[in-house]
Amino acid sequence: MNRLSRSASIPRPRRGVRTLWLGWPLLLATAPPLAAPEPPTPPANPPAGPPGQVQAPVPPASAPPTAPAPGGTPAPPSTPTPTTTNAPAPTPPAAPPKPKPPEASDLFPPSEVVKLTADGTSFEGLFRETPARRIRGTILLLHGRSSAANDQAVVDPLRVRLPERGWSSLSLVLPDTPPGQAQALEQAEARVKAGVDFLKGKNLRALILLGHDQGVRTLLGYLLKQADPAVKAAVVIDPVPGIFAPGSGIGNEQAARLRLPVLDLRTGRDIAVLGEEARLWRVAFRGDPGYRQSVLNDPHPDWKDMEEFVENRVHGWLVRLQQSADPGGSVPIQDTADAP
Template sequence: MKKNNALLNIIIVLLSLSASAALWAEEPQATPGNNTADTPISETNSADKKDYITPAPQTSRIEALKASLSIRRLGHQIQTLEANGKPFLTLYKPSITSSTQGCVVILHSDNEHPDWPDAIAPLRNALPEHSWCTLSIEVPDIVKRAAPVKTEAPNTENNQQPIELPNQTEVFARIQAAINKAKTEDVETFVFLGYKTGASYALSFLANNQASGEALALIDIDAPPNLSNYEIAQQIRRVAQPILDYYVNSNAGSDQFATWRKQAANQRTENRNDYIQLDALPDRATGKDSKQLLIQRVRGFLKQNTRQILQKKALPSVKKGLFYESPINT
């Protein structure tokens, strides 16, 4: 009986093996002319075709921003411009005073958007109340390159040479497109303001286009990953316009970076003592609204270092009848 059971088991195994061999024989074999592993999904049978969506963080971020602005009934601020054949988003707010001084071109930091709440949104919304229109530009995310990030200062010889930032051509083209658009609305004066890596773009753009703006505001400037802090600091030597350098001195690295920027400002050929470096930490330590203090710093800088210093508003005429009682006839 045991022998019969063993024989039966052997027969069952042999049958299963033959069935498996038949199934494998039906599968297409990988040959030099028929490599199914390398066949794109789009070329496979339509019944098996699948749509794969490549993650696009910036696209999602911008779409969410548009939706948020629409919900807040601010969709009219959105302007879609084009640079080098590619569309990009800007947020435009006109001056709400009777005498527009010009436009502040605003550049946000990496992986953010043109209405980022830390510094961008407060400034772009407040400055129009002080005679400035604002143009906040979408800056493409920085793609980390294969080159290692530099952490030490390079050779200090010839350190006034131009540098190349990630996506520089695209960002500069966007800035110029925004300027050209503003000029069609009779804006003639421009100021550049950048936050973190956006400040590096603003600095480099003005260094390479020295007649394009009247002043520069750097808010907590950061170097992009392909450049050292020292290289970014040296670009200040190429800018003759007034500069506000408002930063957070949070560690030894930021303190050294600030020192390099200060030194570069002192080495400018046209040194008019119009480089203002301020540590933001004391402002934050007061317990007051740090965003409001930031607005006051930028507003004061623009008032004292642009044509706005010449702006004078006539005192309103006072109708005494609104404040004094008319004499009673007796």
């Protein structure tokens, strides 16, 4: 009875309540103290703004934020663009001077090179005296357009070969004479006169003028301006077209005044042009009994591989002229008017 009353009046606490009551102060005592948050650091140079308003920090201009590349991979940092200045462009180096074309004295033996003067301008020529015992005469060679005194197509083979057969040779350096350039043509004709005077001074025998291409125009221009009894015959090889063209070339009445033996050799041009040009020349010289024209049917551009043929044709025609003027064949060729 007494035991029950005591138990009822003083209740016993439960184990869980006691643990909670004893553990709470222990947790509070052993937990670390919470750190107070640090105040934010203001920017070094805060941008100006209204008083009392905090401005957001501005990222540096040299490192702008880079958007991530597609696929989630961050893009590499951009390279700063170098600043450019308006500096003047560098001056390109000057082009090297064009090499001076070699002169005849640089390419040929001194015994063959002659110095001549025409209208105050000096020029050169190649002279080769015949070593033959029977001297027949002298040939003055006039080259064509964009060519030289030693033109390998026509002029140089004759310059070298004919002296072995009794003909001394002089090949002149001529200026280019485009159509319509009267001054250039006059300069070329003045050089022909200087060459003729040089050969006259050597007391050589009959003088023959030989022209190729544009050299034919120069040859005719010289002969039509002054009658030169020293010139006994002329050889023309593939004359430049248009010399006797109606309305623009030399008139037929001028050609009739030459009264000079002429050998006309043609090949290597367009057949239609060749035929028409050949016809114009035959018409121009139809009153000249000493005119002979030889047209090759087969084209031979630049007379390639025809050196011996041209040499034989020129030499043979000149020898027949000499024989018709004098049976001895060693005297100068006479003019056509004086020939029997």
